[in-house]
Amino acid sequence: MRARRAPGQRSGSDGLLDDVNRAIIEQLQADGRRSYAAMAGVVGLSEAAVRQRVQRLLEAGVMQIVAVTDPLQVGFHREAMVGVRVSGDARVAAEQIAELPEVDYVVLTAGSFDLLVELVAEDDEHLLDAINSSIRAMPQVIATETFVYLRLVKQTYTWGTHTASRAPVDPARSPLGDHHPGRGENPGRGENPDRGREHQRDGG
DSSP, rough: OOOOOOOOOOOHGGGGOOHHHHHHHHHHOOOOOOOOHHHHHHHHHHHHHHHHHHHHHHHEEEEEBOOOOOGGTOOHHHHEEEEEEEEEEEHHHHHHHHTTTTTEEEEEOSOOSSEEEEEESSSHHHHHHHHIIIEEEEEEEEEEEEEEEEOOOOOOOOOOOOOOOOOOOOGGOOTTOOOTTTTTOOOTTSOOTTHHHHHHHHHH
16 A cells, blocks of 8 residues: 655645544555454444545545555566656656656656656666657756666555654544544543552552
């Protein structure tokens, strides 16, 4: 499960990231096939409420649920990161490069490159063709530098969600009006169960 923010989503999606939704995202990052029922038990909501929240997160572009493959296992034996320098508006070049079928990742950067582009190719000839005939042929591209991957050491999508002051998930305080089964049935919930026994011992 990918939870990388899509372009332009920052201001529109921040309101969705309450503590309950953060917990749901982390559940799916650990296992993208986790059932709504299993997540409901963790966050304290009904299965229907979790399903609605997941759908809203998907529609807002906060996360994607996809099958992440190993390129080597599906016939792509060459991967590379290409640093690209461009003239003019780098955003225009980024959109054009992103349309290439071999490209799976494009970011605008600060520093010596304007763009970083990840390519997945079947072999060296395919990689050369993608760089030389597609990327370098674009009028805005001034120069490229290619970094061919030798070995993948780490790849993870389980970076969690960030908040300045993380509080435990409390569905009863959710602002989104979810159904909370059993709310109010246990007013002493969260209290120390040994507290009463301590008072009894103190009182003889």
